Amino acid sequence: MKSQIIQIAATYLMPFLLVLSLVVFYRGHNEPGGGFIGGLIGGSAIILYAGAYGLEITKKLWINRPTALIWIGLAMALLSGFFAYLTHGSPFMTAVWVQIGSGPFALKVGTPLLFDLGVYLTVMGMLVKVVLTVMEEVL
């Protein structure tokens, strides 16, 4: 039961949702948002696509093995905690920040961002894995 309306809506909504998920993810350090909610938005974009176009094409075009995202994300979050310990010898999870450029366009990156990226990937992988598995069984 593929509906034309949903397909067109998904085509326009999906890039919007993916970009939104990245924006929410990035602003999350100081404002509402973050890796968890970003991962949920990004995962729901892929689920929307799968609902509109079917499982096979989604797996082919977007995501073949969501499980990989889970362990990559977990490993990334762990590594971000070790970073300060390896460079400065400070306790686990100490933040290290680097500023790239200056003025209004300065980009601050640091280990909390890496941690959040790990959360983003884990949540997205988990959500997509669960929903696609359920869809496989139901459809």
Add this chain to the structure above:
Amino acid sequence: MILFLPIIIPLFFVALLIMMRKNLRLQKWLSAIGVLLQLFAAVTIFTEVRASGTIFSQAGNWPAPFGISFFADYTSAIVLIAVSFVALWIHIFSFGAIDRTRQKFGLFVLFQGLLTGINGALLTADIFNLYVWFEVMLISSFVLISLGATKSQLRGAVKYVVMNLFGSALFVSAIGIVYGQLGTLNMADIALKINQQGLNLPLNSAMMLFFIAFGIKAAVFPFYFWLPSSYPAPPVAVTAFLSATLTKVGVYVLIRFYSLFAFHQAEFWQPIIYGIAAITMVSGVIMAASAYDIRKILSFHIISQIGYMIMGLGIFSVFGLAGALYFLVHNMLSKTTAFMSAGLMQQKYGTFDLKKMGNLYRLHPYVAFLFLIPALSLAGIPPTSGFFGKFLLIYAGFSAGAWIVTISALVVSIFTLFSMVKIWNEAIWKPLPEDVPVHDEKRMNRTSVFASSVMAFSSLLFGFAITWFFDVFIRAGEQLVNNQHYINAILNP
């Protein structure tokens, strides 16, 4: 850094095992290596605690009342070692005792996930962080109970998750009240502020909510009814793991919270705790007397023995707390051995029903012996660890003048002996019933037998080496009785 290792190692192995999920053989051994590393980390923490009394560390280098503190004293180090040790041998036991399908669907990932939550809950000194570790434990254990999706497992898992979600909701509301009243989440800071200004009405109600939330986890009297239906449902190795870790973490947190915050209102709490302890002990053991399934009998005994630990908490003297902790570790070791030997019997007879067993003493005298050790220990026969645990508790109980609960503890021991004798008579002495087919071809898995032997031996050793352990547990009790140790270690390092 060493304080974070018991959390980092299992989390790392969760990622690694998900990566390796196609290769079952590698996954098994990697997971066991992961638990072995945790055991090393736990032993290192224990030696450091023995050197300096307490150790602590701040996550993310934020200063103490604001950042999340991680803290270990004798109590947490002891429970940490016991958890890692038991987890290691249950891992090895489960190689031969759990079917391949379950292993393939992430059994070891879930074991490691559960260990992450447990180790985190044992080491953290921040109540909201504690809540997060409880959720980690809840999710992993929920999937562990339902893994395999048989009818009884799903029934048990639903009861388990509903009860525990309810407990989590209470836990969070209590955290909210405490934060609203005192403006801090650090356990040392909360204890300090309560020391200064005492407990007011909202804080007292928060303490009650905490007690109910952890009481659900620990399965004490009015909240235990999820346990008999959800613990016996999964394979016996999983049951052993949950009984040795989950309920015991509930007791650990109860001890921690009572000794830090609630003891100010001892005149209110003591009768409640004594009453709950007595009813928990008696009702657990009476339900066990009526059961004929080994797993059910042992699961009811979990409840009954939680009562002993709660009793030690209520006495709240050095001996009482040391006894409660000693009893907790004794129970982890003996109960796991008992579950393991029940698992071996099931491999032989294909069932847990005592009526369909018999003649084990002639068929496998060694396994009968493996069951004898935890049975004597659980009943409290002298040279075993159960005797010393009960001795400490009952001594403390009579010194504190808590007659009713102490006498009921003595009576419950006799009923425990009765249950153990029942298993012994039915499965081991009795000739095999005639209508039961003999499974001569069914063999027990050698790896599992080896793991059970190690557990039985260590449970014996835990009783025989009482002089050494006694010293350690008394120190743990001394640290618990005075919450100033905890406050000073974190706030004035």
